[in-house]
Amino acid sequence: MNQPIYQLADWLHKANVLSVLTGAGISTESGIPDFRSSEGLWTENLSRTEVISRSYFERNPKSFWKYFKEIFQTKLSLNHQPNKGHLFLRELEDAGKEVHIFTQNVDGLHQKAGSRAVFDMHGSIQTAACPKCKTVYGLEYIHAEEIPRCTAELAGGSRCGFILKPDVVLFGDAVRHMETICPIAERSELLLVMGTSLEVYPVNQIPNDFRLRGNKKMVLINREPTRLDHLFDLVIHASIGETLEQTRECMREHA
Structure with a gap:
């Protein structure tokens, strides 16, 4: 040794x-795989860092989730062990x-x-939260929904419906x-x-x-x-x- x-x-x-x-x-x-192992443009003239940024999520939350799931599909699989x-x-x-x-x-x-x-x-890939009412959802729900939305019931019986934000630190977050x-x-x-x-x-x-x-x-x-x-x-x-x-x-x- x-x-x-x-x-x-x-x-x-x-x-x-x-x-x-x-x-x-x-x-x-x-x-x-290391996120940074693939550099440069990723798709549709967008870089990965641009797609998973706070600003992109706020502008295009539906597109964000499509790209987010593609980029993090390996981490979202739950197949990996310590x-x-x-x-x-x-x-x-x-x-x-x-x-x-x-x-x-x-x-x-x-x-x-x-x-x-x-x-x-x-942050963590394991959860996502509603930007409005802060309800937290687990990975099973994130997997099940193409665009995960908040299902919390509001006063009056309506559903919140906000698009969730993953609990990872996006580019632009602290x-x-x-x-x-x-x-x-x-x-x-x-x-x-x-x-x-x-x-x-x-x-x-x-x-x-x-x-x-x-x-x-x-x-x-x-x-x-x-x-x-x-x-x-x-x-x-x-x-x-x-x-x-x-x-x-x-x-x-x-x-």
């Missing part, structure tokens, strides 16, 4: 409070560690793995839970970043902020180098699942 794995296992063993930031790279190992990376984080919790997961993914796989402190920074990170970072002994290129603002500011908070260990696991590799104490360019599987074995050997 190589030295980076030993180092990671040692730091994880010693840390009681961890902050974790995950991106698309952890979900691709469950078979979910992989070794998701399960490893849950196991750290089971071992008594305090693990706070900030994820850029909307697929709910961290929750499906059993992790309890998960902050969905880009990223969620940024205000939650600072107090947790103060208490955390280690930051583990996995499966993200660290290109998107404001999430890419998290490593910088963490670095300014004293002598805390920072680890990056990502298949490709990022522009922020230099900020980390340990960088591993490899599969998340394979890396954490080896780390698990190392931690067990030295328990």
